[in-house]
Amino acid sequence: xxEETLLSARGLSLHFGKVPALVNVDAxxxxxxxxxxxxxxxxxxxxxxxxLSGRMRADAGVTWYRDPQSRLHDVHAMPAPALRALHRSxxxxxxxxxxxxxxxxxxxxxxxxxxxxAAGNRHYGRIRExxxxxxxxxxxxxxxxxxxxxxxxxxxxQRLQIARTLVTHPRLVFMDEPTGGLDVSxxxxxxxxxxxxxxxxxxxxxxxxxxxxxxxxxAHRIMVMQRxxxxxxxxxxxxxxxxxxxxxxLLVSSVLQA
Amino acid sequence: MNGYNFAYLDEQTKRMIRxxxxxxxxxxxxxxxxxxxxMPLPYGWGTGGIQVTASVxxxxxxxxxxxQGADDTTNAVSIRRFFARTAGVATTTDTNxxxxxxxxxxxxxxxxxxxxxxxxxxPQPEPLSKLEPSRAETRRMxxxxxxxSMHVRLYEDITRFxxxxxxYDYPVMVNHRYLMAPSPIPAFDNPKMHMMPALxxxxxxxxxxxxxxxxxxxxxxxxxxxxxxRTTRAPQCCALCGADDSYLDEVVTDDQGGRMxxxxxxxxxxxxxxxxxxGTGEPVVKEATAAGSEARGGEQA
Amino acid sequence: xxxxAVKGGERAIDNAHxxxxxxxxxxxxxxxLSLAQIQEQLGRxxxxxxxxxxxxxxxxxxxxIKQAQGDIIEAAFLxxxxxxxxxxxxYATPAxxxxxxxxxxxxxxxxxxxxxxxxxxTYDYTHRLLDFMLAAEGKPPAPAPLAEATEPTMPxxxxxLRGEDLIEGDxxxxxxxxxxxxTREPLAFPASRDVRLQALARGDEGFLLAMxxxxxxxxxxNHPFVGEIRVGEVSVEIVPPELGFAIDIGDxxxxxxxxxxxxxxxxxxxxxxxxxxxxxxxHAERKAMGMALVDRAMRxxxxxxxxxxPAQNVEFVLYHSDxxxxxxxxxxxxxxxxxxxxxxxxxxxxMRREAEANNAAAALQETAPAAERxxxxxxxxxx
Numbered sequence: 001x002x003e004e005t006l007l008s009a010r011g012l013s014l015h016f017g018k019v020p021a022l023v024n025v026d027a028x029x030x031x032x033x034x035x036x037x038x039x040x041x042x043x044x045x046x047x048x049x050x051x052l053s054g055r056m057r058a059d060a061g062v063t064w065y066r067d068p069q070s071r072l073h074d075v076h077a078m079p080a081p082a083l084r085a086l087h088r089s090x091x092x093x094x095x096x097x098x099x100x101x102x103x104x105x106x107x108x109x110x111x112x113x114x115x116x117x118a119a120g121n122r123h124y125g126r127i128r129e130x131x132x133x134x135x136x137x138x139x140x141x142x143x144x145x146x147x148x149x150x151x152x153x154x155x156x157x158q159r160l161q162i163a164r165t166l167v168t169h170p171r172l173v174f175m176d177e178p179t180g181g182l183d184v185s186x187x188x189x190x191x192x193x194x195x196x197x198x199x200x201x202x203x204x205x206x207x208x209x210x211x212x213x214x215x216x217x218x219a220h221r222i223m224v225m226q227r228x229x230x231x232x233x234x235x236x237x238x239x240x241x242x243x244x245x246x247x248x249x250l251l252v253s254s255v256l257q258a
Numbered sequence: 259m260n261g262y263n264f265a266y267l268d269e270q271t272k273r274m275i276r277x278x279x280x281x282x283x284x285x286x287x288x289x290x291x292x293x294x295x296x297m298p299l300p301y302g303w304g305t306g307g308i309q310v311t312a313s314v315x316x317x318x319x320x321x322x323x324x325x326q327g328a329d330d331t332t333n334a335v336s337i338r339r340f341f342a343r344t345a346g347v348a349t350t351t352d353t354n355x356x357x358x359x360x361x362x363x364x365x366x367x368x369x370x371x372x373x374x375x376x377x378x379x380x381p382q383p384e385p386l387s388k389l390e391p392s393r394a395e396t397r398r399m400x401x402x403x404x405x406x407s408m409h410v411r412l413y414e415d416i417t418r419f420x421x422x423x424x425x426y427d428y429p430v431m432v433n434h435r436y437l438m439a440p441s442p443i444p445a446f447d448n449p450k451m452h453m454m455p456a457l458x459x460x461x462x463x464x465x466x467x468x469x470x471x472x473x474x475x476x477x478x479x480x481x482x483x484x485x486x487x488r489t490t491r492a493p494q495c496c497a498l499c500g501a502d503d504s505y506l507d508e509v510v511t512d513d514q515g516g517r518m519x520x521x522x523x524x525x526x527x528x529x530x531x532x533x534x535x536x537g538t539g540e541p542v543v544k545e546a547t548a549a550g551s552e553a554r555g556g557e558q559a
Numbered sequence: 560x561x562x563x564a565v566k567g568g569e570r571a572i573d574n575a576h577x578x579x580x581x582x583x584x585x586x587x588x589x590x591x592l593s594l595a596q597i598q599e600q601l602g603r604x605x606x607x608x609x610x611x612x613x614x615x616x617x618x619x620x621x622x623x624i625k626q627a628q629g630d631i632i633e634a635a636f637l638x639x640x641x642x643x644x645x646x647x648x649x650y651a652t653p654a655x656x657x658x659x660x661x662x663x664x665x666x667x668x669x670x671x672x673x674x675x676x677x678x679x680x681t682y683d684y685t686h687r688l689l690d691f692m693l694a695a696e697g698k699p700p701a702p703a704p705l706a707e708a709t710e711p712t713m714p715x716x717x718x719x720l721r722g723e724d725l726i727e728g729d730x731x732x733x734x735x736x737x738x739x740x741x742t743r744e745p746l747a748f749p750a751s752r753d754v755r756l757q758a759l760a761r762g763d764e765g766f767l768l769a770m771x772x773x774x775x776x777x778x779x780x781n782h783p784f785v786g787e788i789r790v791g792e793v794s795v796e797i798v799p800p801e802l803g804f805a806i807d808i809g810d811x812x813x814x815x816x817x818x819x820x821x822x823x824x825x826x827x828x829x830x831x832x833x834x835x836x837x838x839x840x841x842h843a844e845r846k847a848m849g850m851a852l853v854d855r856a857m858r859x860x861x862x863x864x865x866x867x868x869p870a871q872n873v874e875f876v877l878y879h880s881d882x883x884x885x886x887x888x889x890x891x892x893x894x895x896x897x898x899x900x901x902x903x904x905x906x907x908x909x910m911r912r913e914a915e916a917n918n919a920a921a922a923l924q925e926t927a928p929a930a931e932r933x934x935x936x937x938x939x940x941x942x
Contacts, residue, residue, distance in 0.1 A: 081402045088406075103410070105865045107417050110410050117413065118406030124416050124482040146417050150865075298687040326670070336684045382776075391777030391868075420826050510672040513714040515722055522670075 005066065006031045006172055006204050012051055012061035014228075021047040022058060023228040031171065032202040036219035036236065038209055038251070044228040045208045046176060052206060053093060053174045054083050068171070088118050092165035092173040096180045098157035101164070102149050108135060108160055109145040115168045134163040139193060155186035159193065166197065173198075175207045179214060191217050212255050216240055224248045265312035265345040271295060275313035275468070279459060282470035287432025288400070289383050294466040304337055304362060305463030307379035311341070311360050314375060314459070320348045322356035327364035327505065327522035334362070353525050363426075365447040367504050367526040370456035372473060378441045380462040383469065385429045385439040405437050408480065416485055425490060431478050432471055446489040446505050451477040494519040499530035500537040583628050597621040606812070606841020607631055611882060612638025613742065613761045615811050615840050632763075632882050639883055642742075652796045652805055656815045656838075657715060659791040663842075666716045667785040668819055674713035679790060716787040717817050717834070726819065726832040748874060755857055755877060756850075760838055762880030764846040770870040771852030779856050779868025782821040783835065789815045790842050814839045816847035820855045823862050833862060 007029040014022040021044050029035050037045040050056040052063055054075045063075040067090070075083070087093065095101045102111055112131035113121075121127050132142040138159040140152075149157060158178065165173060178194065179187040195218055198205055209215055215222050215236060222239050224232040224247065232245040243249045263269065271293075278292040297305040315321065321341055325334040329351040337360065338349050350356050353366045362379040370376060386396045389407045399405070408429060415423045428445040432438045440451060441460060451458065451471060458471040471477060481487040492506045497518045504526060506519040518540075521527035584591070598605055598621040608620040612635040620638060627633035663679025666672060678684075720726040730752060739754035746758065759767060774780050793813050796805040816837040824830025835855030837847035856870040869875055879885060 084402060084404070106410055106414055109417060110413050113413060114406055114410050117409040118404065122409075122481075122483045124413060125484050127413065128417075300687070328670075332678070332684050336686070340686055384777075387777040388780050389777075418825055419830075507670045510669055510719055513673050513712060513719065513722075 004030060007052065007063070007065055007206070009052060009063040010061060012048070012058045012063070014047060014051065014056070014058045020044075020228040022051065022061075025061070025225075025228070025230055027052065027206075027223065027230075029172070029204050029206060031204050033221065034198060034205040034207055034219045036207045036209060036215035036222045037225060038212060038215050038222060039225035040210060040251075042227070043225040045210075045225050047228075048225070049174050049176055049206060049208045053087075053091070054078070055093075065172075088115055089168050090170050090172065092168075092170040094158075094161055094165055094173060094175040094178050096177040098154075098161040101161050102157065104149050107146045107148060108140070108152075111149065111160060112163045112167055114164065119168060130167065131163075134167055135160075137197070138163045139189075153186075155182055155190060158182065158190060162194070162197070166201065166203070169201060170203065172204045172206075175205055177209055178207070179209075179211070187214075194218060212240060212251065224251065262344055264317075265315050265341065266297070267295065267309065267312045271309075272313040275309055278468045279310065279313065279470060282459070282468050283457070283472050285436070286471050286475050287430075287436030287438040287469060289467040289469045291466055292468050294463045297463065298340070299336065301464035302381060303333060304360075304379040306461030306465075306468070307360050307362070307377050307463075308337060308340070308461075309463060310377045310459050310461035310468065311358060312345075314377075315341070315345055315347060315358060317345075317347065319357045320350050320355055322350050322353060322359045322525075323361075324359070324364060324366070324523075324525075325362040326507070327366070328524040330524065351525050352529075363442050363444075364505070364522060365443055365450045367521070367523045368529075369450075370454060372455040374456040376454075376456050376458050378443075378458065378460045380439065380441045380460050380467075381464075382427075383439055383460065383462040383465050383467040385437050400436065403435065408437060412480060412482065416482070422481065422485060422487075428487075429480050431480060433475050433477075437480075438469065438471075438477075444490070444505060445479070445487075446491050448477075448479045448487070449489065453477075492519055495537055496521045496527060496530075497537040497539050499527045499535045501527070501530060501535070583626070592625055594618060594621040594625060597624050603842065604629070604631060604634075606839075606843050607764060607846075608634045608638060610840040610843060610846065611635035611761060611763065612642065614638045614642045632886050636883050636886070649797050649799070651808075652798060654793045654795065654811075654813065656789060656793055656813060657713075659713075659789055659793050659813070659815075660810075661713055661789060661791045663790040664713060664787065665785070666787045668716060669719075672714075672716065672719065713789075715817070717819075720786070720819065720832060724829075724831065727823075727834060729834070746877060750873060750877060752854075752858070755873065756836065756838070756854060758877045758880055759850045759853060760840075762850070763882035763885070764843070764849070766880055766882070767849035767853055768845055769849075770856075770876060771849035773868065774852050774856050774870045779859070779864075779866070779871045780821075781833070781835070781852075781855050781864075783852055783855070784819045785848070786817040786819040786834075787815075788817075788844055788847065789813075790844070812841050814841065814843050814847045816844065816851045818848070818851040818855060833858070 005028045007027070009025065009027040012022045012025040012027075013020075023044075025044075025048060027035070027048070037048055039045045047056065051058045052075070054063075057076055065073045065075050065086075067073060073082075078086075093101070103114070106114075109128050109131040112134050113127040116127050116130060128145065132145050135142045135145055140156055140159055140163070144152075149160060152160060162178075175194075179190050182190065191214060197203070198218070205218070207215070207218060219236045221234065222236045223230050224239065224245065226247045232239055232243065232248045239248065240252055243252050265272075267275075275292055278290045282288065282290045294306065294309065297308055299305055299308065311321070321338065323329065323334045323338040323341070325331040325337075328334065329338075341347060342349055353359065353368045353370075356374065358375045358377065359366065359370070360377045360379070365376070384393065384396055386399060386405075386408060389411060390396050390399065399407075412422050412424075415421070424445065426444050427439055427442040428448055430438050430440055430448060430451065440448060453474050453476070454471070455473050457473055460469045460471075462468070479487040491504075492508065494506060495502045496504060496506060498520050501521055504521045504523060507522045509518045509520060510516070511518050520537075521530075598617050601621075601624065604624055605617050605620045608623055608631055609615050609617065611632070612620065612623070614620075616638075619641065620634065623634035623637040623641075624631070626637060661674075661677055661679075663681060664674065664677045666676065717726055717729070721728075732753075739751060739757065741754060741757050741761070746754065750758075775783070791812065792810040794807045795809050795811055796807050798805050814837075816835075818835035818837075820833040820835055822830040822832045833855065835851035835853075835858075837850030837854065839846045839850065853870050853876060856868065857873050857876060859866045859871045864871070866872060
C-alpha cells in the first residue's frame, strides 16, 4: 500500500470449484482516478469487483481501503455493520441493471433521498430539494421527482440509480457495466454524464466493462484480465494504442475490425 | 377450575416468560423471542398479552382488561373471565384501582402510576414488517439500526398525501435506539408512552415476541423536522360526559347519517359522569364532507 | 382427467374396497352414524363440503362425509362428481344478502350501528378448553334465552361508508354482461373479477386462509378491517320462462364478508377505502374472510400496486385454489410411473458410468511421471 492509494489489493485468488476466477491479482486505485477492468465474460472482472467491494470473499489475498482520516481498513476483516455503513456513505455501487438498486414502488425523490435519510437527515423539504437538485444533475426533468420509477425509461432508471448513489458524495464508486443493455445513443449520453460527474466530484471509480470504447472514454488506467489473471495494466491510451500482451492485442484488433 | 395451575400456565413457562421480560426491560424496544404456548383463546386474540399477564400476575393483584378502551367489549369480558377463573384474582373496571391493566388498542386516558403495569396485546411486533417481510432481514436491520426504509415510507406519505398517513400503530423510537411497533393504538395515544411512570410490557403470542419500555423512558414518534408528529381525534365532544380531549368512538345511530361520539375509554367517561360532567347526548348529523380531523392533539416534547 | 387403468389384481382391488368398507364402518358394536346426526351435529363439516363441492345440499353432503370417513376433501370430490350428473335448469337471480334473515352480524369498524352487533352462535369468545362434559352423552343443553323478534334495519356497513363517499363503489358491473362460469368454461387469463370470486368461493379453505394470512404478515398487505360479516338465510329465486316472474325455490345459508381496505387517493383525488369481498355456502367465516383478503390482493392492478407477493399473483392463486384438482394431481403420483422411471434409471446409470470413467482417467493422469505433465501443450500460433 503506497502513501496515496485509496484502494489496494494484493494477491487476490478465488476458485469456484476447479475454475479459477481470480489468480493472484494485484490492483491499485488512486483518489479521483477511474480504473477500467476489461476482459471478455469469464475473465474474472466482475468477480474482482465483488471482491474489492467486500461483497464476496477471496480465498487468498488482501484488500486495503484508506478512509478520509487516512486510516487503513482490511475490507474483508471489517465488521459487517462497518462495511454496510461504508456502502451507504463513502462508497457506491452502480449495478448493470438499475432495478437491482432502486425501489420501484418509491418515488424518484424517495429513492434519491434514501441515503440522506439513512445518514440522519430529517428535514423533508431539504431532502426533496437535494433530490431535485440531483435529478437535474443527472439530466432527469426535476418535475418527475414525485413520479414512480416504473414510468421511467431504461436510460432514465440508470441515471436515477447514479443520482441515488452519488447523493452522499462517495469517494469511491464501483460500476458494473453501467451502460450495458442500453441502446447506443442512450449509452453515449450516459457516458458523457458519468465522465463529467466523476471529474467534477473527484470520485475514484473501479469500472468493469467488456467494451473498450467505454474504457477509453472514461478511464485513466486500464487493467486487462483473462481467465482470472491480469495480463496487462497501464495508462488507458498507452495500453490501447500499443498493446504488449497477445491477448490485449487480440481484444484491441477485434474492436477495430468490428 | 380444577387441574389448572394459578393463571393457567405452568411455573416453568412463567419463569421462561419472566426471563424474556427481564431481557426486554434491559433493552428497551428490542424484540425478545419467546416460546409462546397455545392458549385457550386463538392466536391474534391476545394470547401474547395473556401470557405476559399470567407470568406477572400475583394473588394480591387487581386486574383490569380493556379492548378498544372499553371494559365490556366481548373480548375484554372473555379475557377478564379467564383470569378470574384460572387465578381467582380481584378484577376491576376502575383504572385507579388496577395494579395490572391488559389492553388491546388503547392506553387509558388517566395517567398511570409507578405501581401499575400495562400489558399491551400486539398483533404484529415488527415495525418494519410492511416494508420487509423477511424476519431474518429485519433482525439485521434492527441490529445495525438501519431504519432508512421507514423514513423513506414516511417521506412517500408526505409526497403523496401532503402529510404522514399513519393513524395507528405509529412507529416510535425507544430510548434513542430501537424502532418499535407500539401495537395498533391510535397515534393519539403515542405521547402517553413517553416517560410513562408505569412499566409497559408488550406480548405478541402468534409472532412469539416480547418487548418492553421501562418506566420513564424516552419514546418518540418518527417524523420530519418540517412535518412534526401530530395526533388526530374527532373534533366533537363526548355526548355523554362532554370531554373534549379524550379519544372518541363514532356510533352510527340511524341510516340517515346520524352520528354520536362517545369516549372510547368507558371508565374515564363513567368517572366524569359520576363527577357531574355531562354531554349533550344528542346525535350529530354528519355533513357531506368529512369534518377536519386534526383539531386537538398533543405535540411531543 | 383420464385415469390410467391400473392393471393387474382386479381381485386385489375388490379386496381393497371390501377392507375399506370395513374400515369405514369401524367396530360394528358401535352404533352406525346416521346422516341426520352428521347433518345436525357436524354442521360445519357439512358446510365446508357444500362450499368446496360447489353444491348446496346438506343431506348429500352428509352422505359424502359418511362415505369418505370424514375426509372433507374426499367428500367434496364426491359432491363435485355427483354435480356433473345433474342437469341444469337455469340460473338464479342474484342473491340479495341485504335481505338476509340474520343469524349473526358483526362489524369491527363501528362500536355500534343500526341493527346492532348480533353475535349469533359463534365460537369467537369461547375459551378453547376441552369440555369433558361433552364426552358423556347426556341431556341436551338448556335452551338459549330468546329475545323479542324485531325487524331492525340492518344497513350494510359498506352503504354507511358509501353515504359519505368514503369507500369505492361496488365494482362497475355491466348489467348486460353474463358472469363467467368456471363450471362450464375453463379458466382463462386475464381473469375478470367475477371469475376470480367464483374460483375463490369454491377454493380450499386452508389455502385461502394461508394466502390471506400471508397478506397480513407483509406479503402484499392492504390494511384490512372487517367492515361486516353476516351469516344467515337468503332466499334463492328463479324466473321460469313460462311464468315470467320470480319464484322462491328455497333458502340457502350464506356467510358474507366485506373487508374495508387501504385507502387510495392523493392530494388531489380524495381518498377512498377499497374493498375485498367473500361469500361462502354455509356458516364459514374463516373462509369468507380469507377469500376477502385474497380478493383485494388480486385487485392490485386496479390500484397500481406492485404484485410482488404470492397472494397478488392471480394465476398462482387461481390455479392452486381448487383442492379437487390439487388432490387429484398430487395423489396421482401414486399411480404407476414405472415406464418413465425406467428411462430415468437407464439415464442415471449411464451418467454414473461416465463420471466414474472420468474420475479414473483423472486419477491416472495425476500419477503420471512429473516430466510428462510439465511439458507445454502445443500452441496454435497464428501470425
